[in-house]
Amino acid sequence: MKITEQVEDPFRKQTNALCYFININENPKWLVNIHGRLAETLKQIIKNTEWNEGEIRIINTHGLIIADRIILVGLGNKKKLKSDTVRNTSGKLVKEIQHIGLNEYTVIIPEDFNEILIQSVVEGAELSTYNFNKYKTNKKKIPELFILGHNKNINTIIDKAKKINSGVIFARDIANLPPNDCTPSTMAKISETLTNDKLKCRILSKNYIKKQNLNGIMSVGMGSKNEPKLIFLEYNLKKNRKPIIIIGKAVTFDTGGISLKPSEKLDEMKFDKCGGCVVLGIMKSVSELELPISIVGVIPTVENMPGGSSYRPGDIIKMYNGKMAEIINTDAEGRLILSDAISYSEKKYSPNSIIDFATLTGACIVALGTNVAGFVANDSYLATKLNESAERSDEDIWRLPLNDDYMNMIKSDIADIKNTGPKGSAGTITAAAFLAYSISNNTPWAHVDIAGTAWTQPSTKCRSYNSKGATGFGVRLMIDYLINTEVKN
Numbered sequence: 001m002k003i004t005e006q007v008e009d010p011f012r013k014q015t016n017a018l019c020y021f022i023n024i025n026e027n028p029k030w031l032v033n034i035h036g037r038l039a040e041t042l043k044q045i046i047k048n049t050e051w052n053e054g055e056i057r058i059i060n061t062h063g064l065i066i067a068d069r070i071i072l073v074g075l076g077n078k079k080k081l082k083s084d085t086v087r088n089t090s091g092k093l094v095k096e097i098q099h100i101g102l103n104e105y106t107v108i109i110p111e112d113f114n115e116i117l118i119q120s121v122v123e124g125a126e127l128s129t130y131n132f133n134k135y136k137t138n139k140k141k142i143p144e145l146f147i148l149g150h151n152k153n154i155n156t157i158i159d160k161a162k163k164i165n166s167g168v169i170f171a172r173d174i175a176n177l178p179p180n181d182c183t184p185s186t187m188a189k190i191s192e193t194l195t196n197d198k199l200k201c202r203i204l205s206k207n208y209i210k211k212q213n214l215n216g217i218m219s220v221g222m223g224s225k226n227e228p229k230l231i232f233l234e235y236n237l238k239k240n241r242k243p244i245i246i247i248g249k250a251v252t253f254d255t256g257g258i259s260l261k262p263s264e265k266l267d268e269m270k271f272d273k274c275g276g277c278v279v280l281g282i283m284k285s286v287s288e289l290e291l292p293i294s295i296v297g298v299i300p301t302v303e304n305m306p307g308g309s310s311y312r313p314g315d316i317i318k319m320y321n322g323k324m325a326e327i328i329n330t331d332a333e334g335r336l337i338l339s340d341a342i343s344y345s346e347k348k349y350s351p352n353s354i355i356d357f358a359t360l361t362g363a364c365i366v367a368l369g370t371n372v373a374g375f376v377a378n379d380s381y382l383a384t385k386l387n388e389s390a391e392r393s394d395e396d397i398w399r400l401p402l403n404d405d406y407m408n409m410i411k412s413d414i415a416d417i418k419n420t421g422p423k424g425s426a427g428t429i430t431a432a433a434f435l436a437y438s439i440s441n442n443t444p445w446a447h448v449d450i451a452g453t454a455w456t457q458p459s460t461k462c463r464s465y466n467s468k469g470a471t472g473f474g475v476r477l478m479i480d481y482l483i484n485t486e487v488k489n
């Protein structure tokens, strides 16, 4: 989306639509600059409308000012104003602009908008025009947005928001790809497109994965002719500085394997790569924003298929960290590939901290629904900082407990651990417990289960900026975290 900042007087601006935000019971100051008939009409409309979130009125100016129309957009109660209100409303506005068929519009930023709210205007506008049209022959036009505002830093804020959006859109675009066009090798090829002076990409092939005893990744990947890969995206690595590691589960299609899933909604299991796509989105934004941190994105990627060479329920495999794991259910595959990715990265990079994203458990949807992601952490500082970023970015997360009782629930009778806990009992936490066994040096670690939030499902709340399909959930959260958290390294 083309977005331009301008310092013009709104009433001198030649534009299709001059758009003002307005709160319930607000008496807008800018009205004094309009006179006569138009002012009267506006006053009437403002008085007679309850300016709830997303309420829109379009007023034709009939040549009384230079702009063709004034559009008023409700923000609801000022006291309850959250950045998500602005993001959602800005998105509703651009959809209206597209609906009327205008090719540009102008948004006036209210004087009291702070950085986060201005950022939200840009996020809402651009993310709402997103639609996955790679496989459509008719593509919708995206209007140009002019922004008028008083904030000195407005250009920097717009630029920052655009770079965050670029990561979110990248994550969505890849996550939405169908499983026939996105295999583990495709994930690897896409990762390579991100490389530049500061960002290096390394890819471990099947043979190397096998040689390195990354048997969790190897076992899950064995059933598919599309070979597994382990991808590393290293950004700004420096000697004597411990990087942050971000890991994402990328199962390009999860059939369940020999423990085959039922066919209902099976097509949605192309979204089982969303964790990995979020990591790609984060790395793209980090590198565009040129953040002054060291960070490594790690993506274990496999296709979980049933077949003559698949791993089986009953198998016992030696994980990369040396633990023997009994396979109870081949559909609990995410924890196997993540566990190896976690132990391998912890050993290779001695990181400052590890955060992983995964569409790990259906149980997370049962526990928290489709608008909040579950998370566990072994470190309260990390948990607090993530919660603060969730609050600011409106990507909601909720911490779940993880103690020895849960760790004991996945002990095996005949091996060290097993890949599922007791049925119907804290499935999200026992999955996290399996991952917790892979941390060996007390590295601060958090695991975010995005099974409910990674793509839109029937119970997903309506947000203008989330189109059908992948949401890119996690990119905005993590970019906020990476910008605002002082990393002690």
Ligand code: BES
Residues within 6 Å of the ligand: 254, 256, 272, 329, 331, 332, 333, 334, 359, 360, 361, 362, 363, 420, 421, 427, 451, 452
């Ligand atoms: N990818 C699924 C989890 C999932 C299911 C996410 C539906 C979003 C929607 C994961 O690999 C899986 O199959 N988990 C099993 C674990 C069980 C076998 C212990 C599940 O949740 O049923």
Ligand code: MN
Residues within 6 Å of the ligand: 254, 256, 330, 331, 332, 333, 334
């Ligand atoms: Mn599965």
Ligand code: ZN
Residues within 6 Å of the ligand: 251, 254, 272, 331, 333, 334, 359, 360
């Ligand atoms: Zn899965």
